[in-house]
Amino acid sequence: MxxxxxxxxxxxxxxxxxxxxxxxxxxxxxxxxxxxxxxxYRFVPVPSTLMLGRWLTLRPVEREWVPLERISPNLIRAVIASEDQRFCSHRGVDWVELNAVMEDEDGPSRGASTLTMQTAKNVFLWPGRSYIRKGLEIPLAMVSDLAWGKPRVIEVYLNVAEWGEGLFGAEAAAQHYFRKSAARLTPVEAARLAGALPNPILRNPGKPSRALQSASGRVLRRMGQLGSLGNCALPG
The missing domain is CATH 1.20.5 (Single alpha-helices involved in coiled-coils or other helix-helix interfaces)
Incomplete structure (x- = not known):
């Protein structure tokens, strides 16, 4: 025994x-x-995990990668104004906003994802919400910010962001909704695209609903208030 x-x-x-x-x-x-x-990914066109998932399941993907120089500064400033106004001052994670969300007495009622965190999620992680995924976003965002720098983060973000069913990236979105290149987007068009990002499947920048018109109006006002704070992401 x-x-x-x-x-x-x-x-x-x-x-x-x-x-x-x-x-x-x-x-x-x-x-x-x-x-x-x-x-x-510092040098080559980057796919998102959503795009990879669609390719693997034989669903169509519409995306044309364009360098940052071929994306209107209006759109660059619009997404910063809409999604992450402290983008140029943090190192991938906005600890001020994150702490404010975590200390909310009623529990987290809003997101605190920076553009860098959203980029890391889109490129390296899976869709959906979970504490595990959020915990992975933070170190990935910090490493991405260090390895890529602000302009490259924005370049990747604007080329993998979803703007409709199977529609990815600024160039495909600009062509689809406005019949023009991403380089020629006006401030109003850029604000509509930025305002659609929280719900890209239901919001149509080409035919904006009242809700999207209101959201794009807020983005335009924030763009005016942004001043030089968004210049770190503009191409040199």
Whole structure:
């Protein structure tokens, strides 16, 4: 009996050691893959996980990658004004806004995702909401901000953002809704696109509802208040 018990303990210990070793190896390869992706995505067109999911399920994707120089400064400033007004002053995570949300007595009633966090989510993580995903967004956003810099973060964001069913990126959105290139977007058109981002499936920038008109009006006002605070993302 003693020999059998000892054998079972040894078997259990061996299994735990194998699982632990396997987890370490998996973690190593995941970190290595992330580092490679961060370096590679600094220079090449980047897909989002939503786009990859559509390709894998044979659903259409409409996206034309364009460099930041071919995207109107109006749209760059509009998304900053709408989504992340402190974009140029934080390092990927807006700790002021995040702390305010976490300290809300009624519990988190709004998001605190920066543009960098949204970019990290779109490129590296899965859709949907969970504390696990949010916890991963924070370090990924900080690393992305350091590795890519502000202009590249905005460039990636504006090329992977969803603006309709299967419609991704500023160029495809500008062509679809306004029949023009992203470089020629007016402030009003840019504000409509930015105002549609919280609900891109239901909001049509080409035929704005009253709700979208109201949202785009708020974006325009914030663009006027932004001043030079959004210039860090403009192409040099």
């Amino acid at each position: 003693a020999d059998a018990s000892a054998e079972r303990r040894e078997t259990g210990s061996g299994l735990l050691a194998w699982v632990f070793g396997w987890c370490l190896r998996l973690t190593f390869w995941l970190v290595l893959a992330l580092v490679v992706a961060l370096v590679l």
